[in-house]
Amino acid sequence: MKIMNLTSVPAEYLKSVNEELQGTVQEVSYEVNNYIHLSRQLVTDRNIDIRSAGRETVAGDAILKKCNIYLPAGYDPDDTTVRYNTLYLLHGVGGDQNDWLSGNGKVEGRFIVCNIFDNLIANGDIDPLIIVFPNGRSAHDWTDSSFNSEGTNLLGFYYFDYELRYDLVPFIESNYKTYADITDRSPEGILYNRTRRAIAGLSMGGMQALNLILGGYRYDSTRFTGTKSSWDNGLDKTVLAPGMIDLFTYVGAFSNAPTSSDGKVLGTSLASCNYELHLLYMTCGDADDVAIASYANSIDGLLDQAGNHLHHYYQILIKDGLHDFNVWNNGVYNYSRLIFRNGDEDQMPDVVRKTL
Numbered sequence: 469m470k471i472m473n474l475t476s477v478p479a480e481y482l483k484s485v486n487e488e489l490q491g492t493v494q495e496v497s498y499e500v501n502n503y504i505h506l507s508r509q510l511v512t513d514r515n516i517d518i519r520s521a522g523r524e525t526v527a528g529d530a531i532l533k534k535c536n537i538y539l540p541a542g543y544d545p546d547d548t549t550v551r552y553n554t555l556y557l558l559h560g561v562g563g564d565q566n567d568w569l570s571g572n573g574k575v576e577g578r579f580i581v582c583n584i585f586d587n588l589i590a591n592g593d594i595d596p597l598i599i600v601f602p603n604g605r606s607a608h609d610w611t612d613s614s615f616n617s618e619g620t621n622l623l624g625f626y627y628f629d630y631e632l633r634y635d636l637v638p639f640i641e642s643n644y645k646t647y648a649d650i651t652d653r654s655p656e657g658i659l660y661n662r663t664r665r666a667i668a669g670l671s672m673g674g675m676q677a678l679n680l681i682l683g684g685y686r687y688d689s690t691r692f693t694g695t696k697s698s699w700d701n702g703l704d705k706t707v708l709a710p711g712m713i714d715l716f717t718y719v720g721a722f723s724n725a726p727t728s729s730d731g732k733v734l735g736t737s738l739a740s741c742n743y744e745l746h747l748l749y750m751t752c753g754d755a756d757d758v759a760i761a762s763y764a765n766s767i768d769g770l771l772d773q774a775g776n777h778l779h780h781y782y783q784i785l786i787k788d789g790l791h792d793f794n795v796w797n798n799g800v801y802n803y804s805r806l807i808f809r810n811g812d813e814d815q816m817p818d819v820v821r822k823t824l
Contacts, residue, residue, distance in 0.1 A: 472802075472805055472806060474782075474784060474802045474820070474822055474824065475802075475824065476798055476801075476824055477584060477797050477798055477801040478587075480587070481583065481584050481587040481588070481801065482575050482580055482583055482584065482797075483575055483576055483583060483587075484575065484576040484577065484578045484583050484586070485583070485586045485587055485590050488541065489541050489586055489589075489590045490541055490578065490582070490586050491538050491539055491540045491541050491543075491582060491585060491586055491589070492538070492539050492541075492543070493536055493537065493538050493539075493569065493579070493582065494536070494537050494539065495534055495535070495536050495537075495565075496534065496535060496536075496537060496643075497532050497533065497534050498532070498533060498534075498535065498635065498636065498639040499530040499531070499532060499533075499635065499639075500530060500531050500532070500533050500606065500631050500635045500636075501513040501514075501530045501634065501635055502514065502606065502627075502630035502631045502633075502634050502635055503531055503606040503607055503608060503610070503624065503627070503630075503631060504606060504607040504608065504620050504623050504624045504627055505526065505528060505608055505620070506608055506609075506620060507526075508523065508620060508623065508692065509523060509524045509525065509526045510523055510524070510525045510526070510627060510630070511525075511526055511527070511528035511608075512525050512526075512527075512630060512634075513527070513530075513634070514630070514634055516630065519707070520707065520710060521627075521707070522686055522688075522706040522707035523706075531608060531610070533602075533603055533610055533631075534565055534603065535565050535600055535601055535602045535603060535636065536565050536566065536569060536600075536601040537598065537599070537600055537601070537640075537644070538582060538585065538598065538599035538600075538601070539598060539644075540552070540585075540589055540596035540597060540598070541586070541589070541590075541596070542596065543596075543598075543645070545644075545645065547645070548645075550645060551645050551646060551647040552595075552596060552597050552598045552644070552645055552646055552647065553595065553597045553598070553646075553647055553648075553664050553665070553666070553807075553808045554597065554598045554599075554600060554640060554641075554644075554646050554647075554648060554664065554665050554666070555597055555598070555599045555600070555665075555666045555667070555668070555804065555807065556599075556600045556602060556632075556636075556665070556666070556667040556668075557581075557599060557600070557601055557667075557668055557669065557673070557800065558602065558604050558628075558667070558668070558669030558670070558672075558673025558674075558676050558677060559571075559601070559603075559604060559669070559670065559671075559672070559673050560670050560671035560672045560673060560725070561613075561615055561622075561625070561671060561672035561725065562613050562614075562615065563613065564603050564611070564613055565601050565602055565603040566601070567601075567670075568581050568601050568670075569581060569582070569601065571793070572793045572796075572797070573793070580793070580797065581797070581800065584797060584800065584801055585597075585599065585804070588801070588804060588805070593805055594804055594805060594808070595808065597804075597808070598640070598644055598645075598646060600636070600640055602628075602632075602636055604624075604625055604628050604669070604672065604673055604676055605621050605622075605624035605625055605628070606624040606625075606627045606628045606630065606631040607620045607621050607623060607624025607627075608620065609621045609624075610624060617689045617690070617691075617701060617702030617703050618689040618691050618692075618702070622689075622703075623688055623689070625672055625675075625676060626679070626680075626686040626687050626688070626709075627686070628676055628680060629676075629680040629681075629709055629710075629712055632680075632712065632715075633712060633715065637650050637665075637715065638650050638651070646664065647660075647661070647664035648660075648661040648662075648664040648665050649661060650715070658714055658743075659743075661715070662713070662714060662715055662716060662717045662743065663717045663746070663808075664808070665715055665716050665717070665718075666716065666717070666718035666719075666720070666803075666807040666808065667681055667716050667718070667719055667720070668718075668719065668720025668721065668722065668749070668799070668800065668803055669720070669721065669722065669724075670722045670723060670796040670799070671722070671723050671724070671725045671758070671759065671791065672725045673722075674720075674721035674722050674723055674724030674725060674728065674759075675721075675724050675725045675726075675727055675728040675762075677719050677720060677721045677724070678719070678721050678724055678728050678729060678734055678766055679709055679727070679728060679729050679734075680709050680711075680712065681711060681712045681713065681716055681719050682711055682713070682719065682734045682737055682738050682745070682748075683708060683709055683710060683711030683713075683733075683734065683737025683738065683740075683741070684708065684709060684728065684729025684733055684734050684737065685705035685706065685707070685708055685709070685727075685729050685733065686705070686706045686707055686708075686709055687703040687704060687705055687706065687727045688703065688704070688706050689702055689703060690702055690703065690704050693706060699726045699727055701726060701727070703727055705727075705729075708733075708737065711737055711738075711741060713738065713741045713743045713744075713745055714741075714742070714743055717743075717745065717746040717747070718745075718746055718747045718749075718803075718806075718807040718808070719745060719747070719748050719749070720747075720748075720749040720750075720751075720799065720800075720803040720807075721748075721749070721750045721751075721766070722750075722751050722752070722795065722796045722799035722800070722803075723751070723752045723753065723756055723758070723759040723763065723791055723795055723796065723799075724750070724752070724759060724762055724763055724766055725758070725759055725762060726758075726759070726761070726762045727762075728762045728763075728765070728766045729766065730765045730766060730768060730769070731765065731766050731767050731768040731769040731770030731771075731773070732768070732769035732770070732772075732773050734766060734770050734773075734774075735769060735770040735771065735772065735773025735774040735775075735778075736773045738770075738773070738774040738777045738778060739773055739774050739775050739777045741777060744776070744777045744778070744779060745774075745777060745778050745779065746779050746780060747779065747780045747781075747782070747806055747807060748770075748778055748780070748781050748782070749782040749784070749799070749802070749803045749806060750763065750766070750767060750782065750783050750784070751782075751783075751784040751785070751786065751795065751798070751799040751802075751803075752785060752786070752789070752795065753785070753786045753788070753789020753790050753791065753792075753794075753795045754785045754786065754787060754788065754789060754823070755788050755789060755790055756789060756790055756791045756795070757791075758791040759791055767783055771819065779818075780806070780818055780820075781818070781819045781820070782802075782806070782819075782820045782821075782822075783819075783820070783821045783822075784798075784799070784802065784820075784821075784822050784823075784824060785822070785823040785824070786798055786823070786824050787823050787824065798824060
């Protein structure tokens with residue numbers, strides 16, 4: 469992979485493009501059959517091992533959740549000749565499926581994150597793509613955005629991988645014109661499809677990108693684990709998530725929140741996977757008193773443990789950066805220019821450490 473010139477988001481990329489070059493955002497509903505119930509059990513329609521889940525699994529009715537979807541300019545659902553890569557962007561602990569949009573603010577009447585992607589596409593920096601903004605709480609009370617260490621809404625963050633694998637990704641790939649097709653489970657299909665999906669998240673979503681995709685720990689309230697919280701937030705680790713590297717080749721973590729697993733755990737899980745990660749992009753503000761410690765902890769030892777299972781590894785600090793969208797917009801701008809650059813998989817690994 470040619471080393472790209474990483475920069476702060478150009479000021480003009482925060483502004484809107486001409487109307488014909490603007491993507492559109494739609495809110496859609498989809499059924500979820502894998503989520504945390506009021507009883508704290510995992511409702512599932514799959515044969516999930518209880519030891520892997522770390523809790524009892526039960527049958528139950530599907531719930532209806534919402535996500536937002538960015539479709540690039542020119543997207544035509546009736547055009548069968550064009551397909552798109554897909555990027556999943558995860559929100560923070562107090563946010564929801566609207567966080568990357570309304571939480572990020574507007575310039576010239578358009579959501580800033582949409583302006584960034586409109587400009588990236590219009591200027592040829594990236595190919596047109598579909599972006600999915602999910603609600604990361606896989607729980608019956610997924611609309612509850614409060615922080616309550618004993619709440620099922622918070623527990624749902626640590627079980628989002630089952631919804632992602634069995635509900636959301638299949639919904640997206642059966643209803644939109646994606647390159648990836650999760651129904652193709654042939655060895656060749658898996659290898660191809662994983663290069664057409666990317667995922668990244670801010671804060672709590674950054675934790676999810678690390679713990680649930682690479683394979684870190686799930687967490688639960690110490691009231692139910694009977695153990696002590698190492699983070700002093702009422703949460704303690706339970707079981708390792710199996711990881712989802714078979715679905716995603718590119719992972720980004722922006723200001724990854726406390727409860728992110730340490731680098732040795734993440735690297736070990738990555739090294740034990742049958743697939744290799746093409747890109748891991750991690751960023752944080754150096755003045756972020758919420759996440760800088762968990763960012764440093766998750767970096768520590770990761771590369772050594774991952775070995776040749778990690779091809780391209782970026783550690784980007786934002787000078788004077790806080791726990792805010794200035795850092796996260798820079799993260800998504802640079803990360804999006806690095807993903808889906810297929811054909812570089814066989815080159816020697818590179819490690820980029822930089823302060824912007």
